Amino acid sequence: MSRLDSFIRRLEAQRACLGRAAELVRGVDGVVLELGLGNGRTYDHLREVFPDREIYVCERQVAAHPDCIPPADRLLLGDMFDTLPAARFLTGRVALAHFDAGTGDAAANLDLAAGLRPLIVPLLCPGGILATQQAMDGADLIPMPLPEGVAEGRYHLYRRA
Amino acid sequence: MSRLDSFIRRLEAQRACLGRAAELVRGVDGVVLELGLGNGRTYDHLREVFPDREIYVCERQVAAHPDCIPPADRLLLGDMFDTLPAARFLTGRVALAHFDAGTGDAAANLDLAAGLRPLIVPLLCPGGILATQQAMDGADLIPMPLPEGVAEGRYHLYRRA
Numbered sequence: 189m190s191r192l193d194s195f196i197r198r199l200e201a202q203r204a205c206l207g208r209a210a211e212l213v214r215g216v217d218g219v220v221l222e223l224g225l226g227n228g229r230t231y232d233h234l235r236e237v238f239p240d241r242e243i244y245v246c247e248r249q250v251a252a253h254p255d256c257i258p259p260a261d262r263l264l265l266g267d268m269f270d271t272l273p274a275a276r277f278l279t280g281r282v283a284l285a286h287f288d289a290g291t292g293d294a295a296a297n298l299d300l301a302a303g304l305r306p307l308i309v310p311l312l313c314p315g316g317i318l319a320t321q322q323a324m325d326g327a328d329l330i331p332m333p334l335p336e337g338v339a340e341g342r343y344h345l346y347r348r349a
Numbered sequence: 350m351s352r353l354d355s356f357i358r359r360l361e362a363q364r365a366c367l368g369r370a371a372e373l374v375r376g377v378d379g380v381v382l383e384l385g386l387g388n389g390r391t392y393d394h395l396r397e398v399f400p401d402r403e404i405y406v407c408e409r410q411v412a413a414h415p416d417c418i419p420p421a422d423r424l425l426l427g428d429m430f431d432t433l434p435a436a437r438f439l440t441g442r443v444a445l446a447h448f449d450a451g452t453g454d455a456a457a458n459l460d461l462a463a464g465l466r467p468l469i470v471p472l473l474c475p476g477g478i479l480a481t482q483q484a485m486d487g488a489d490l491i492p493m494p495l496p497e498g499v500a501e502g503r504y505h506l507y508r509r510a
Contacts, residue, residue, distance in 0.1 A: 190366055191417065192394035199357050233353035255354065255454055292414055 194260055201343040202288065202321070203233065205333040209284050209319045209345060210237050210312050212332065218283030218313045219244055221277065223268060223304065226255025226290055234286065272307040282311040287320040312348040320344050362504040363449065364394065365496040370445050370480045371398050372507060373493065379444030379474045380405055384429060384465065385476065387451055389417025395447065402470040405439065407432055418435040443472040458483050473509040481505050 189197075191200075197201070220238050222231050225247035234243055237308050246264045250257055264271040289297035301322035309328055312318060318329060321343055325331070329346035350358075381399050383392050389451035393416070395404055407425045408501060411418055418424075425432040446469050450458035462483035470489055473479060482504055486492070490507035 189398045190394035191414070192360065194362050195390055196357065196364065199353065199360070203353055203357065214471040227352075229352040233351035236351040249460055253352070 197339075197342065198321070201338045202230065204338050205234060205319045205343045205345055206230075206237055208276060208332075208335040209286075209317045212345070212347065213283040213315075216283040216313060216315045218276070218281050218316060220312060221278065221282045221285040222246070223285060223287040223308070224290060225250060225256075225258070226254050228252030230286065230288065231258065232241065232248075232256045236296075238284070244275075245248050245255075268304060268307070272304070272311070275311070278311045280311070280313050283316050285312060285316070285318045285320075286315075287318070287322065287324075289322055298299070309348065314348060316348045318346045318348070319346075320346070358500075358503065359482070361498045363391065364482060364496075365499050366480045366504045366506055367391075367394060367447065369493075369496045370447075370478045372427070373478050373506070373508065374444040374476075375477075376500070377444045377474060377476045378444070379477060381488050382405070382439065382443045382446040382469075382472065383452060384418070384438055384446060384469070386411060386413050386417075386447040387436050389413030391447065391449065392419065394418045399445070402444070405443075418433075419478045429468070433465070433472070436472070437481060439472045444477050446473060446477070446481075448483065448485075450483055470509065475509060475510045479505075479509070480508045481507070 220234055220235055222243060222245045225231055227247050231245055244262050244264060245258045246268045248267055257322040264275055289300050291297055301324050305324045324345050328349050330349055332345040332347050334345060371503055380403040381395055383395055383406045384402060386392055386406045405423050405425060406419045407429045409428055425436055450461050452458055462485050466485045482507050491508050491510055493508050495504060495507040496507060
């Protein structure tokens with residue numbers, strides 16, 4: 189499989205998992221948290237999928253398309269290892285968190301996911317969903333079935349216990 | 350349609366058009382020319398689709414994944430407005446040229462395509478194919494039908510007259 193094939197599959201998996209996540213949080217009150225803005229493509233998709241929810245976005249330094257920049261009061265600007273612990277107003281209020289480390293370095297991505305996991309979990313409300321490209325297994329996150337067509341391990345959906 | 354949707358469609362269109370281009374040049378002897386390396390994803394795909402053809406790549410400054418960097422003697426390093434006119438050894442030898450400006454600025458992309466067009470066409474061998482995200486209409490390029498599922502205008506296939 190070429191890198192183009194693999195990239196397309198990853199984006200399709202992301203889109204399918206965000207769609208499934210939207211179904212899973214239908215009855216869960218709370219905000220959406222995008223962990224990393226990047227070029228803003230996924231944020232734009234989240235806006236479309238969750239038109240009625242507040243969407244907060246973490247980003248070290250905004251470099252997104254001008255149409256895809258969140259309002260200043262929804263932006264957690266800085267290193268997530270600083271901004272997430274400081275974002276006490278989000279504790280237990282996040283219905284859906286989405287994480288995709290998005291670099292080409294698989295080992296570094298997994299390290300980052302493992303480091304962020306204990307910062308993300310307390311933000312999720314009971315029944316809240318974490319959609320993540322990198323595995324974040326653990327006792328307080330229950331793995332959920334992936335949508336049809338998404339290969340096991342390509343993306344991950346967890347519900348907070 | 351979100352930017353994520355639109356991006357996935359664009360990548361799927363690119364892959365489908367490169368597949369169709371491979372069929373169209375089956376009987377055409379010549380090399381492949383990738384106009385812009387970027388992260389190397391499409392180059393990697395071209396290597397897979399054209400395992401038996403030499404693939405030349407234009408790039409201003411290589412910043413691709415280490416696995417996706419062409420051999421030095423297949424790399425036309427520098428501004429395409431300098432390197433293409435200087436690449437006389439390619440004149441009439443290119444069976445497939447692929448161009449995707451790949452920036453988010455549609456007007457700038459079209460300008461670039463229009464500027465490069467007269468530099469690309471002479472490199473194509475008779476019957477050679479130009480696959481391009483940006484339209485490059487003109488008398489010496491005959492538009493070819495797109496593969497099924499690719500919307501008109503999303504990608505372009507031309508055969509050199």
